[in-house]
Amino acid sequence: MTEHTLRPKLTIISDSFVDDIIEEAFAILDKVGIFVENSEAYSLLSEHGAKPIDSGNSVRGTGKLSFPKSLIEDALKSAPRTIQLYDVNGDNEINIGGDEVHFDPGSAALYIHDPSEGRIRKPVTNDLRRFIKLVNKLDNYHIQSTALISSDVPEKCGDSYRLYLALKLGFKPVITGIFEKESFSVMKDMLTSVRGSESALKEKPLAIFDACPSPPLMWSDLTSHSVIEAARAGIPSEFVSMPLTGSTAPITLSGAAVQHAAETLAGVFLAQTAQTGAPVIWGGSPSAMDLRYGTTPMGAIETMMIDMVDVAVGKKLGLPTHAYMGLSDSKGVDYQAGQESGLGIILAALSGVNVVSGPGMMDFESCQSLEKLMLDHEVCGMAYRLLNGISRRDDLMALPLLQSLPKGGHLLTNPHTLKWFREEISFPGKAIDRRARGSDKLEDLQTAEKRAQAEVERLLTEESEPYVSTDVSDELDRLMVEEIKRLGGAGLPK
Amino acid sequence: MSKPNQEIHNCILDGDAGKTKILAEKIVNAGSNPTEALQPFITAIRHAGDLFDQGEFFLPQLLLSAKAMQAAMDVMFPSSEGKSAARLSRGTVIAGTIQGDIHEIGKNLVCALLSAHGFQVVDLGADVALDRFVQETEQHKPDFLVLSALLTTTMINQKHLIDQLNDKGIRDGVKVLVGGAPVTSDWAEEIGADGYAPDASRAVALAIKLLDA
Numbered sequence: 001m002t003e004h005t006l007r008p009k010l011t012i013i014s015d016s017f018v019d020d021i022i023e024e025a026f027a028i029l030d031k032v033g034i035f036v037e038n039s040e041a042y043s044l045l046s047e048h049g050a051k052p053i054d055s056g057n058s059v060r061g062t063g064k065l066s067f068p069k070s071l072i073e074d075a076l077k078s079a080p081r082t083i084q085l086y087d088v089n090g091d092n093e094i095n096i097g098g099d100e101v102h103f104d105p106g107s108a109a110l111y112i113h114d115p116s117e118g119r120i121r122k123p124v125t126n127d128l129r130r131f132i133k134l135v136n137k138l139d140n141y142h143i144q145s146t147a148l149i150s151s152d153v154p155e156k157c158g159d160s161y162r163l164y165l166a167l168k169l170g171f172k173p174v175i176t177g178i179f180e181k182e183s184f185s186v187m188k189d190m191l192t193s194v195r196g197s198e199s200a201l202k203e204k205p206l207a208i209f210d211a212c213p214s215p216p217l218m219w220s221d222l223t224s225h226s227v228i229e230a231a232r233a234g235i236p237s238e239f240v241s242m243p244l245t246g247s248t249a250p251i252t253l254s255g256a257a258v259q260h261a262a263e264t265l266a267g268v269f270l271a272q273t274a275q276t277g278a279p280v281i282w283g284g285s286p287s288a289m290d291l292r293y294g295t296t297p298m299g300a301i302e303t304m305m306i307d308m309v310d311v312a313v314g315k316k317l318g319l320p321t322h323a324y325m326g327l328s329d330s331k332g333v334d335y336q337a338g339q340e341s342g343l344g345i346i347l348a349a350l351s352g353v354n355v356v357s358g359p360g361m362m363d364f365e366s367c368q369s370l371e372k373l374m375l376d377h378e379v380c381g382m383a384y385r386l387l388n389g390i391s392r393r394d395d396l397m398a399l400p401l402l403q404s405l406p407k408g409g410h411l412l413t414n415p416h417t418l419k420w421f422r423e424e425i426s427f428p429g430k431a432i433d434r435r436a437r438g439s440d441k442l443e444d445l446q447t448a449e450k451r452a453q454a455e456v457e458r459l460l461t462e463e464s465e466p467y468v469s470t471d472v473s474d475e476l477d478r479l480m481v482e483e484i485k486r487l488g489g490a491g492l493p494k
Numbered sequence: 495m496s497k498p499n500q501e502i503h504n505c506i507l508d509g510d511a512g513k514t515k516i517l518a519e520k521i522v523n524a525g526s527n528p529t530e531a532l533q534p535f536i537t538a539i540r541h542a543g544d545l546f547d548q549g550e551f552f553l554p555q556l557l558l559s560a561k562a563m564q565a566a567m568d569v570m571f572p573s574s575e576g577k578s579a580a581r582l583s584r585g586t587v588i589a590g591t592i593q594g595d596i597h598e599i600g601k602n603l604v605c606a607l608l609s610a611h612g613f614q615v616v617d618l619g620a621d622v623a624l625d626r627f628v629q630e631t632e633q634h635k636p637d638f639l640v641l642s643a644l645l646t647t648t649m650i651n652q653k654h655l656i657d658q659l660n661d662k663g664i665r666d667g668v669k670v671l672v673g674g675a676p677v678t679s680d681w682a683e684e685i686g687a688d689g690y691a692p693d694a695s696r697a698v699a700l701a702i703k704l705l706d707a
């Protein structure tokens with residue numbers, strides 16, 4: 001008898017529709033081209049066969065380039081189909097590819113939702129510290145991310161400082177990215193110092209760098225730089241194309257997916273021109289714009305539908321995939337937050353998205369919440385349970401049990417129950433309320449946010465030992481202090 | 495509403511720049527006083543703004559209405575008379591996303607709503623160099639500078655710009671408004687801006703309040 005069964009999987013688009021999207025993306029790259037704002041990227045791409053579209057290009061060393069299909073096809077062949085990430089000690093391999101699903105918190109929040117102060121405010125070092133420690137404790141997050149921007153260091157090192165703390169205090173591999181071109185080198189140095197050498201970093205990647213093309217059809221100076229440098233260092237780049245329907249992309253979901261594919265294919269090509277075999281991830285953060293407010297909802301069902309199509313395209317092309325799902329646009333830890341994030345997490349899992357970034361995030365990718373991160377973590381657990389599917393444990397699944405049951409009997413102490421209950425049923429943490437009601441007064445009934453808050457504080461009081469050696473930690477301090485001073489700051493904040 | 499005024503109203507609300515332009519040309523050819531004749535256009539565009547605020551009008555419709563309004567203004571107040579158009583309008587605005595920052599959707603929205611509420615807006619686009627803001631301010635002496643920044647790393651350029659305006663001695667002539675996702679009222683205060691608003695509707699309300707003050 002086979003124990004295991006079908007891994008639940010959801011497809012919302014036919015195979016031939018996916019092929020049409022890919023073909024049209026190739027046509028866009030050929031006929032419309034991509035504007036490349038970075039001169040080094042421009043030269044690399046030209047040297048590898050991309051053709052200038054307007055004649056003014058050669059003077060500026062930037063501009064629109066056209067990409068014949070055959071070039072891109074070759075690039076797709078050299079990009080790895082799976083990527084392995086390792087924690088700060090070089091252990092715990094995480095495989096990114098196939099239909100494996102890994103969750104990480106939504107990245108680069110400008111604000112933190114702080115229930116203890118009852119307001120939304122700018123994060124400071126202590127918030128980052130708490131956030132990282134919490135992520136260490138939450139097993140369903142296989143990857144950490146530089147989720148908050150600390151406001152107590154000079155703005156220009158906002159990107160490197162969050163990586164510094166993640167490496168110093170966290171142990172999981174990190175998803176990060178740059179806000180300034182100059183930051184790449186120090187961030188790479190930090191990763192190298194943890195691994196010991198540049199070659200060790202190449203061998204065992206520790207971080208992924210997000211790089212967003214600028215819709216429509218542009219690769220900016222900043223993000224092209226990131227892609228090129230990451231490729232050379234063997235650091236995986238995650239392309240986060242974000243078509244916004246009806247504004248920076250066609251209003252149709254399929255049109256947005258075509259644009260996403262074109263922008264992302266250009267990224268794949270760019271990375272491969274910088275270094276053949278460079279690891280890349282087919283990612284995205286599209287949004288179905290709300291044309292009443294001009295906002296970019298991440299919790300809209302149409303946003304998730306574009307994500308799912310983007311991922312189907314990435315899988316068809318044989319690349320590891322990513323999507324920004326599991327976020328909400330709500331401003332509080334409430335019904336909307338749960339509904340939008342829960343839906344995103346489940347749909348992402350069913351779509352086999354390899355890297356799902358989003359948990360904890362609210363308010364259009366601008367605000368993180370530890371309490372929401374805690375609650376989303378429970379949903380990720382449910383998603384993993386769902387992916388394990390329904391197993392057939394016995395030939396006859398219920399008949400013998402029921403046959404042996406006396407009238408009025410129960411199965412609570414039946415060996416069959418004891419044998420299977422942990423495998424069949426998952427048990428969420430205390431943030432999810434499954435206890436009997438203790439009171440009929442609404443004020444006594446705890447909200448999800450309150451329960452999550454208690455759990456967060458409980459987990460944060462647990463001691464944890466440092467993961468990196470003192471030497472590495474000192475080296476990280478040195479690199480960070482130098483960077484802060486370079487940018488006019490006094491030193492590390494208290 | 496009189497029949498011709500109703501027609502103007504409909505054209506603006508339909509966002510029909512072509513027809514609006516024809517109506518404006520008729521008015522000019524008939525020799526009417528453009529200042530008086532503009533009134534129904536202003537009423538219509540403000541109505542469009544109100545409909546947007548109430549969630550009944552969608553962004554594309556609002557933008558088309560603002561375009562139609564602009565078409566009428568161009569006919570009735572050709573550039574040489576820009577000054578009188580400016581006087582007629584609620585106020586003049588120079589807007590842009592600050593140097594180093596290419597996020598422009600929010601700025602576009604603020605511009606559209608300001609136009610829809612009768613402001614004369616010149617949009618310099620995104621990633622606008624500080625020098626350019628300074629030059630334009632010197633040359634056109636707008637009532638408002640609208641500075642958008644979406645990155646923690648580019649916000650600081652709002653401060654640098656205000657410093658430069660101070661250095662040139664032209665800071666007092668213009669009201670500087672700042673906004674964008676990482677911007678807060680504390681930041682506005684810290685850098686000596688005249689105001690901050692969290693969204694486009696409140697940006698309009700702020701501008702109107704500052705004009706009245």
Ligand code: B12
Nearest residue numbers: 108212596597598599600642645646671672673674693694
């Ligand atoms: C869309 C988007 C992009 C698009 C922009 C497309 C375009 N043409 O504009 C693209 C893909 C290009 C992009 C690129 C990047 N982005 Co971006 N982006 C966003 C996103 C998701 C939405 C912004 C948006 O359009 N919102 C909708 C509009 C309507 O809202 P708004 O801009 O806030 O404007 C409203 C108000 O703020 C106010 N307002 C705005 N301006 C003004 C001005 C005045 C005077 C007033 C009174 C009011 C006002 O009124 C507006 C209307 O209501 C935000 C997340 C967020 N929540 O802001 C990230 C976000 C801003 N981006 C972010 C990042 C990191 C980047 C990149 C650096 C990523 C990268 N490494 O590749 C690059 C930067 C490129 C550059 N040099 O600028 C981070 C910022 C983090 C930080 N350090 O500050 C954010 C917060 C996302 C995140 N959490 O990671 N991005």
